Amino acid sequence: MELSGDRYENMTYRRAGTSGLLLPPIILGLWHHFGGKADHDNCREMARTAFDAGVTHFDLANNYGPPPGSAEERFGRILREDLGPHRDELIISTKAGYRMWPGPYGEWGSKKYLVASLDQSLKRMGLDYVDIFYSHRPDPNTPLEETLGALDQIVRQGKALYAGVSSYRGAFFVRAMETANRHGLAPVTLHQPSYNMLDRWIEWDLLDHVEQYGVGVVVFSPLAQGILTDKYLDPNNPIPRDSRAAEETPFPRKERITDDLVRRVRQLADLARARGQTTAQMALAWTLRDPRVTSAIIGARNPDQIRNCLAALDNLAFTDQELKAIDTICPPAGPA
């Protein structure tokens, strides 16, 4: 299988905050459907479909699978088989924060855990360095100096080029930025929060802060784990077998897909149709409407879903009327 030579012709890259890093507006995440039991040819085809279309960025974490670590192993194989010769055209990220191995050093934000976990990730992927290494979640019990000091060491050693944080709420993020500045630590270049029409916390809690510190934002679960698509709208088949809600460890959980939610997604689907888009395409375009959001990280189960998501980039503009209609269906909640 040849890779396409014209992959940069139709992609417009977006700058991550005030950094030098340009990212594709849509990134492929490997949280689901790249684990140990996944069909390798399909995984390979998904990675190639994305890269062929100019998606230079692949997002991983130590624990993606199942089993934990297997998505990184699979991506290592894809690098060996296909993408490896293009290493300098790729942005590969990984993270550590959630439980990865037993005992007190297998999760959260200690230096002991972060440094060891990245070394393991590099081995699994067969890499000398990743482009971005994230603290995967805030750790209320480890001093920020230690977590950010570990990221600083990792960047200075060249094991990651950029440091990032994920799911840090606004006040904690500001403390992190002030800590990094005060101690002269490697800058935090990226924040990776959740964001979609059903989960709008970053609008009131985070976006002003990232702008102030010049940090890029790559949002995860822009399709609400598949809810903001046409997947769960068939009353005769509310939880299709080929859906994540039907999986053994479901994200999204079945109970989340209530009648009220389905009613709202139907209204969104009508709006999307009027824009000439699928529900997924409109959901993605919507996350990218604010220039402070650099990119959206999607998950996918097959190459067609990736192609469908990428076509969202053909229409990123919203009228005021459309935005108001979305606000009515999915109100932008403020602080509790």
Ligand SMILES: NC(=O)c1ccc[n+]([C@@H]2O[C@H](COP(=O)([O-])OP(=O)(O)OC[C@H]3O[C@@H](n4cnc5c(N)ncnc54)[C@H](OP(=O)(O)O)[C@@H]3O)[C@@H](O)[C@H]2O)c1
């Ligand atoms: N930092 C963090 O803590 C964190 C947390 C979560 C995720 N992430 C990152 O963000 C990535 C994306 O998260 P996510 O998988 O929850 O994102 P998502 O994009 O909200 O959901 C992906 C799911 O949507 C469905 N889908 C995708 N494209 C579709 C299309 N065109 N039409 C219909 N359905 C479509 C698929 O569901 P089915 O599989 O059911 O078909 C797919 O698995 C992850 O892979 C990971 O890299 C990071």
